[in-house]
């Protein structure tokens with residue numbers, strides 16, 4: 001039996017300025033993610049209505065977590081979190097990781113989660129835990145010379161179908177994607193005129209795309225139950241597949257109401273801003289059709305495997321939010337994930353750009369609507385050597 005390697009170091013870095021990759025909201029120049037009108041919970045404030053950049057959607061940036069084994073092998077992961085996540089990784093979570101055997105993923109997650117309960121449970125602390133967890137999975141794969149998808153049970157399918165998120169589902173259809181999910185431009189703050197414009201947009205995309213091409217709206221927490229039900233009803237003749245994240249994440253009763261009162265079987269989906277098995281247990285209890293944890297945010301791969309088991313037992317789908325290779329490795333090995341998301345990162349959503357550009361040198365991209373994973377160890381990607389990282393809180397002792 002090969003010797004079990006121990007972890008000897010854990011480091012967190014941030015990337016200065018520019019395109020942030022894992023924090024895909026941090027985009028330079030004109031970009032559909034930051035420059036177009038998208039309904040948000042901040043739309044009720046006129047000053048913060050025009051774009052999401054106005055209220056700071058790009059404020060966090062990327063954090064890179066590196067974990068090193070005693071033989072010098074390094075695994076890494078990236079997530080949204082920037083300087084505050086780097087602080088938590090170095091000042092708090094490091095003590096639960098350094099000195100552990102690399103394979104002790106369960107105990108490391110359990111200690112990080114429980115030690116941060118007094119300020120954590122959801123949001124940024126879980127992003128940081130996810131970064132550490134995925135870095136350890138990457139390290140374990142590199143030590144075993146196995147891809148992560150093989151370590152979690154092997155491929156359920158040879159190629160993973162993906163749909164495209166972006167403002168041009170018509171172009172996504174031409175590129176071979178399974179479907180197109182469009183950001184909803186208007187919410188309750190834009191009144192009845194906004195609702196009519198949303199419906200007109202839905203009609204436009206249905207007419208522009210084939211009848212079998214699935215379409216969805218992403219509502220980014222912006223709606224009320226009453227508004228969402230009006231929109232759902234209007235989408236009935238247009239055959240939309242789902243309506244995503246209509247309500248703020250804490251409105252579990254609202255999601256229950258949408259499931260009960262929808263006038264046709266459009267899927268109710270959400271979960272990119274939900275965290276941990278406990279959050280998803282509550283979310284699944286609402287009866288929604290699809291949960292959408294982000295592998296880099298929800299608690300990491302260790303946690304999404306538990307979320308998937310719960311969803312699978314209830315015959316619900318798990319379609320991870322964003323998360324690039326971390327999603328692809330999970331998805332291709334998941335019985336509950338027949339397809340996954342691809343975020344269109346080109347500024348006008350008119351070409352295929354790797355989701356975490358510019359972080360990796362060899363990030364897989366969809367071809368004809370499918371992601372294919374090779375046998376590279378860990379999550380299978382290498383960092384772009386041209387980027388410059390700084391370590392804001394270098395640890396001096398464990």
Ligand SMILES: [Mg+2]
Pocket residue numbers: 218219220244245272321
């Ligand atoms: Mg979404």
